Amino acid sequence: MVGIELWRFGLRYEADKDPVFDDLNLCIAPGQWSVIVGASGCGKTSLLRALAGLLDQQAKCDGEIRTDDGLSLSGRVAYMAQQDLLLPWLSVLDNVCVAERFAPVGDSQRDLRQRATQLLQQVGLGKLVNAYPQQLSGGQRQRVALARTLMQDRPLVLMDEPFSALDAVTRHRLQNLAAQLLANKTVVLITHDPQEALRLADRLYVLQGRPAMPVALRLPNTAAPRVLDGELAALQQQILQQLQPEAVDELV
Ligand SMILES: Nc1ncnc2c1ncn2[C@@H]1O[C@H](COP(=O)(O)OP(=O)(O)OP(=O)(O)O)[C@@H](O)[C@H]1O
Numbered sequence: 001m002v003g004i005e006l007w008r009f010g011l012r013y014e015a016d017k018d019p020v021f022d023d024l025n026l027c028i029a030p031g032q033w034s035v036i037v038g039a040s041g042c043g044k045t046s047l048l049r050a051l052a053g054l055l056d057q058q059a060k061c062d063g064e065i066r067t068d069d070g071l072s073l074s075g076r077v078a079y080m081a082q083q084d085l086l087l088p089w090l091s092v093l094d095n096v097c098v099a100e101r102f103a104p105v106g107d108s109q110r111d112l113r114q115r116a117t118q119l120l121q122q123v124g125l126g127k128l129v130n131a132y133p134q135q136l137s138g139g140q141r142q143r144v145a146l147a148r149t150l151m152q153d154r155p156l157v158l159m160d161e162p163f164s165a166l167d168a169v170t171r172h173r174l175q176n177l178a179a180q181l182l183a184n185k186t187v188v189l190i191t192h193d194p195q196e197a198l199r200l201a202d203r204l205y206v207l208q209g210r211p212a213m214p215v216a217l218r219l220p221n222t223a224a225p226r227v228l229d230g231e232l233a234a235l236q237q238q239i240l241q242q243l244q245p246e247a248v249d250e251l252v
Pocket residue numbers: 013014015016020038039040041042043044045046047056058
């Protein structure tokens with residue numbers, strides 16, 4: 001388990017006048033799901049890429065990203081980007097195994113492939129292990145990327161809209177699977193979907209403004225993944241209003 005603290009963190013892209021973040025302080029709790037929602041362009045992906053050490057050269061940062069054990073995050077992060085980043089020349093099964101291939105672990109290749117096959121069955125792709133990414137739908141590709149992330153077994157898991165391309169039933173099922181398989185990991189999940197955020201979060205933040213600041217939201221006193229009840233529906237409405245006050249006012 002690893003906890004992370006962003007301390008006086010700032011980020012500005014060279015081409016932009018205003019910083020995306022300035023003097024941001026945020027603690028990512030160890031072994032919990034921290035979920036971040038926010039309007040498009042507010043900085044969610046930038047935050048995740050900063051944690052993953054994947055910002056491009058246009059991004060200028062200051063402040064610090066510290067871990068609670070004082071060790072580097074290098075090699076301890078599984079990152080599921082918005083784009084699935086599947087390798088077109090590898091089969092579905094090989095794509096799921098790809099990150100582990102070079103990892104110095106004791107598992108044999110046979111064990112790894114067995115585990116990957118089981119994960120692919122769990123995400124509903126048991127019949128497509130030998131298919132290639134270009135033969136898959138957007139939702140199927142996203143499920144391969146999810147299986148690849150679950151396969152990696154890293155203490156910090158960063159996921160950017162991991163369920164966005166899925167139909168409602170599959171989304172619900174895979175949210176439950178991810179919650180089960182990533183219990184006790186430190187997870188940062190970005191989503192546009194307030195209902196998803198409320199089902200899965202141990203801590204929930206709305207990222208707002210420019211420079212963006214996180215606002216912590218109240219959650220029901222129940223364990224995730226939560227059932228969709230009246231309390232969750234009311235909180236969902238609150239988040240929608242917080243995200244887009246003008247748009248919601250116009251609809252009412
Ligand atoms: N590589 C880049 N170079 C310059 N500006 C960038 C770059 N990446 C992001 N930005 C800018 O930084 C801001 C935050 O972008 P980011 O992608 O982090 O937002 P987001 O909240 O994840 O958006 P979305 O929900 O639409 O994915 C935006 O104004 C965006 O235009």
